[in-house]
Amino acid sequence: MNITAKTKILGIFGYPIRHTISPAMHNAVIKALRLDMIYLPFEIKPSNLRDAVNGIKGIGMLGINITIPHKEAVMKLLDDISEEARLIGAVNTIINKDSRLIGHNTDGYGYVASIKEDCKFNPKDKIIIILGAGGAARAVSAALAKSGAKKIIIANRTLSRADNLVKTFKRKFPDTKFEAIGLEEDILRTYFQDINLLVNTTSVGMEKNEILEIPLEVLLKTAIVSDIVYNPLQTLLLKKADKLGLAAHGGLSMLIHQGAKSFKLWTGIDAPVNVMRKAALKALKTI
Ligand code: ATR
Numbered sequence: 331m332n333i334t335a336k337t338k339i340l341g342i343f344g345y346p347i348r349h350t351i352s353p354a355m356h357n358a359v360i361k362a363l364r365l366d367m368i369y370l371p372f373e374i375k376p377s378n379l380r381d382a383v384n385g386i387k388g389i390g391m392l393g394i395n396i397t398i399p400h401k402e403a404v405m406k407l408l409d410d411i412s413e414e415a416r417l418i419g420a421v422n423t424i425i426n427k428d429s430r431l432i433g434h435n436t437d438g439y440g441y442v443a444s445i446k447e448d449c450k451f452n453p454k455d456k457i458i459i460i461l462g463a464g465g466a467a468r469a470v471s472a473a474l475a476k477s478g479a480k481k482i483i484i485a486n487r488t489l490s491r492a493d494n495l496v497k498t499f500k501r502k503f504p505d506t507k508f509e510a511i512g513l514e515e516d517i518l519r520t521y522f523q524d525i526n527l528l529v530n531t532t533s534v535g536m537e538k539n540e541i542l543e544i545p546l547e548v549l550l551k552t553a554i555v556s557d558i559v560y561n562p563l564q565t566l567l568l569k570k571a572d573k574l575g576l577a578a579h580g581g582l583s584m585l586i587h588q589g590a591k592s593f594k595l596w597t598g599i600d601a602p603v604n605v606m607r608k609a610a611l612k613a614l615k616t617i
Contacts, residue, residue, distance in 0.1 A: 331361070333368065339389065340596060341370040343382055343404075344397035348373075349561075351613040352395055355589050358609035359601045367392070367597075376403065383407040387429050393596035394424045395589075401465060408433045417472055417502055420465040423592040434595055437466065438473030440588025441558065445527070448583050449554050454478035457524060461513070461542060462531035463491040466558055470531055471495065475503035483509045483521055487532075515545060522548045530557040535565035546571055553577075560585050561614060586610060 342352050356369035374382045379400055384407075386394055396404050401420040405411060408424065411433040415421045421433035445451045453474045460467050460474075463486035471482050482499075486492035492510035500508045511517050522528070522545060534542045536559050546555060546567075555571035560581035568578040586606045593601040 331368070332366075334366070336366055338365075338367040339370065339391045340367060340393055340395075341372055341391065342395040342397055343372050343374045343379070343400055345373055345375055345399060347371045347397075349617050350397065351585075351610050351617065352397075352589060354609045354613035355586065355606040356593060356601075358605050359593060362602060362605045363599065365597070365599075374400065376400070379403060380407055383424075383431065386424060386426050386431060391426055393426055393592070395592055396422050396424065405433060407431075414438070414472060417498070418465065418468045420469065422588065423595055425595055434592075435469055436588040436591035436595070437469035437584070438471075438476075439591050440584045440586070441470045441529075442473040442477050443587035443591075444583030445554070445556060445579060447587075449556075449577055449579050451527065451554055452477070453527075455480045456526040457481045457483075458527045458529065459483045459485055459521060459525050460529050460531055461485050461544070463488070463495045463510075464531065466531040468495060468499075470529055470558065471499060472503075475499060475506040479506050481507040481509070483511060483525070485511045485513055485518065485521070487513050513542070513544070515543070519545050519548055522546075524550065525553060526550070527554045527556060530555075530559070530565075530567055533559070535559040535567055536561065538562065539566070541566035541570065546574055546576065549574075549576060551575060554579055557581055558584055561617075563614070582607070582610060582614075 353371050360367045409430040415433050415435035418435045423434040425432045484492040489512045496508040496510040534540050554577040556579040557565045558581040559565050571578040590601040
């Protein structure tokens with residue numbers, strides 16, 4: 331790597347930041363394509379976020395990824411926000427264009443690209459249950475609705491949060507039906523019988539022994555069970571789905587595709603996803 335005064339700077343702001351595998355993915359692409367760029371991780375405390383965001387302009391960085399816990403807080407510090415990111419209520423990518431900071435959200439795109447590629451699943455006319463109603467649920471639901479899903483059911487522990495999401499999205503996507511439900515087993519049993527896809531967007535599954543107690547056994551045999559958690563690569567939910575003979579789809583591809591989309595927004599270049607995947611798998615072994 332030859333760093334010069336011309337080297338363009340990309341990076342990620344988060345707190346804590348030590349678990350991120352984004353630098354490994356992006357620097358692998360930069361190396362493979364022989365670009366004069368570098369992607370760096372920055373640990374930014376919430377109290378320093380404003381100064382750090384101003385630094386993007388001050389230093390003349392090309393762009394930045396934003397991760398936990400800054401995805402929402404960063405929105406008020408930007409010059410403009412894409413319609414999709416505004417609807418989702420979170421930004422994961424900032425472009426520095428002529429000293430104007432524009433916020434985007436590539437998470438939903440990443441999810442749909444991953445399920446299309448890994449499972450040959452086209453959301454058009456499908457019935458889908460999303461578990462969770464946070465920022466990740468909003469990103470995934472928006473992208474699935476944009477791709478023509480027939481019906482999206484938001485199932486959340488706190489029903490009022492699911493209700494709020496449904497209220498906004500119904501207006502925004504009139505061609506998709508939305509419904510909010512709780513996570514009670516008897517309710518899930520009824521809804522699970524005719525869905526094509528189940529997506530876990532809650533954080534349950536990140537810890538080794540965690541699993542949402544949900545009746546996967548009543549799903550159609552053709553249904554796909556998807557988990558956006560990527561560490562562990564195969565969550566207990568996916569292991570259970572696999573045992574039941576259901577297609578199980580993990581979260582690593584979503585991470586890769588959201589990264590590829592961010593890279594495209596910053597550089598105009600299509601990132602080779604196979605290079606990103608290889609680097610991500612290697613990096614996961616070290617964190
Ligand atoms: P993100 O922006 O990553 O989606 P979030 O906004 O904190 O994160 O949302 C986390 C989601 O996981 C929520 O839907 C949360 O449910 P509540 O709205 O009821 O809090 C869900 N979640 C977290 N822990 C959970 C658990 N143990 N059981 C069920 N749902 C859980």
